[in-house]
Amino acid sequence: MKLAETDTKPAWCPGCGNYSLLKTFDEALEEAGVDRHKLVLVSGIGQAAKLPHYTRGNVFNGLHGRALPAATGIKLSNHKLEVTITSGDGDMYGEGGNHFLHAIRRNIGVKVFVHDNQVYGLTKGQASPTSDLGMVTKIQKHGVMSLPFNPLAIAILEECSLVARSFVGERDHLRATMVAALKHTGGFALVDILQPCPSFNKQNTFKWYKQRVKPVGDDHDPRDKEVALRLALRWGDEIPIGVLYRSERVSFENQQTVLAEKSLVEQYAAAEGGIS
Numbered sequence: 001m002k003l004a005e006t007d008t009k010p011a012w013c014p015g016c017g018n019y020s021l022l023k024t025f026d027e028a029l030e031e032a033g034v035d036r037h038k039l040v041l042v043s044g045i046g047q048a049a050k051l052p053h054y055t056r057g058n059v060f061n062g063l064h065g066r067a068l069p070a071a072t073g074i075k076l077s078n079h080k081l082e083v084t085i086t087s088g089d090g091d092m093y094g095e096g097g098n099h100f101l102h103a104i105r106r107n108i109g110v111k112v113f114v115h116d117n118q119v120y121g122l123t124k125g126q127a128s129p130t131s132d133l134g135m136v137t138k139i140q141k142h143g144v145m146s147l148p149f150n151p152l153a154i155a156i157l158e159e160c161s162l163v164a165r166s167f168v169g170e171r172d173h174l175r176a177t178m179v180a181a182l183k184h185t186g187g188f189a190l191v192d193i194l195q196p197c198p199s200f201n202k203q204n205t206f207k208w209y210k211q212r213v214k215p216v217g218d219d220h221d222p223r224d225k226e227v228a229l230r231l232a233l234r235w236g237d238e239i240p241i242g243v244l245y246r247s248e249r250v251s252f253e254n255q256q257t258v259l260a261e262k263s264l265v266e267q268y269a270a271a272e273g274g275i276s
């Protein structure tokens with residue numbers, strides 16, 4: 001058994017993009033030098049949300065769409081912890097959509113990795129907020145009629161401190177993007193990860209993504225909001241991947257004078273004469 005493996009066997013379908021995502025996430029944690037004792041893997045419900053069961057770290061598995069409130073509480077109780085969220089497009093942008101909007105605005109210092117397969121995978125293939133217009137599913141028999149939610153554009157408009165996209169089929173790119181998010185100290189980091197769901201999304205396949213993803217050039221300046229927004233709005237023959245946007249912000253927890261010297265848990269321990 002490798003260091004990061006647990007004895008829980010992944011309950012993902014054969015060919016699922018989550019296998020590659022998990023492997024890359026583990027490599028990124030090692031590369032970024034994250035101490036597993038300080039790592040908290042928070043998730044909600046869904047296939048994506050099972051990831052914390054399959055690697056080493058402290059785990060909080062909450063309700064559908066509610067990873068962010070739990071992660072916020074954990075981060076503010078002990079801001080010295082590395083708090084990551086692994087979530088699906090339904091979990092984060094649908095059921096958790098309102099939390100998504102406001103956690104970015106507050107700039108809570110959590111790292112959010114969204115396994116974006118453009119479908120509700122666990123519940124067998126209903127449309128999600130990121131499903132393409134016209135996509136036919138077992139429920140949307142006449143095709144999806146709602147316009148897709150654009151998480152990157154919304155995050156950029158809210159001046160999210162780091163906004164990125166990657167693809168499980170570009171492992172080096174994905175690892176580097178995850179490392180950039182894990183090393184980020186300025187607050188909320190969003191990594192939207194394109195992840196094929198071979199069982200329920202027959203439209204956005206591995207090949208479909210592979211033909212379209214295009215890394216942003218080294219000359220891209222992520223501090224340029226207008227250019228970042230233009231890249232985020234591109235979705236078609238070409239889908240830009242990479243760190244699209246960074247804003248200079250101070251995280252919510254680092255703005256709290258009460259947390260300047262000690263975390264809340266340390267203050268509690270001192271007041272109680274130590275946690276036994």
Ligand SMILES: Cc1ncc(C[n+]2csc(CCOP(=O)(O)OP(=O)(O)O)c2C)c(N)n1
Nearest residue numbers: 046047048064088089090091119120121122
């Ligand atoms: C409050 C609530 N509503 C609905 C469900 C049913 N449900 C479980 S997972 C899921 C969708 C998950 O989709 P996504 O977050 O995209 O994750 P994926 O399985 O695709 O990785 C739904 C609707 C639930 N568990 N709780």
Ligand SMILES: [Mg+2]
Nearest residue numbers: 088089119121
């Ligand atoms: Mg999904």
